[in-house]
Amino acid sequence: MKVAKTNEIEPGQARLVDVQGKRIALFNVDGTFFALDNTYTHRGGPLADGEISGHEVTCPWHGARFDVRTEEVVGPPA
Numbered sequence: 833m834k835v836a837k838t839n840e841i842e843p844g845q846a847r848l849v850d851v852q853g854k855r856i857a858l859f860n861v862d863g864t865f866f867a868l869d870n871t872y873t874h875r876g877g878p879l880a881d882g883e884i885s886g887h888e889v890t891c892p893w894h895g896a897r898f899d900v901r902t903e904e905v906v907g908p909p910a
């Protein structure tokens with residue numbers, strides 16, 4: 833299933849896509865693409881709007897940080 837073209841998401845950027853009704857955040861980290869559920873479990877913050885630094889994205893609502901490679905939380909909500 834095609835949801836986006838790789839050249840539509842610049843390195844260090846993210847895009848929100850709909851995959852069969854699920855909201856998925858696609859991240860481009862130096863040309864490698866990662867997909868995460870867009871809705872963070874803390875309070876439902878939109879990860880596609882988060883700031884990306886290296887392999888980490890910061891949830892825009894309360895500042896939790898994730899590793900996009902593993903989906904591991906590397907920093908708790910502020």
Ligand code: FES
Nearest residue numbers: 874875877891894
């Ligand atoms: S909803 Fe993202 S840190 Fe709270």
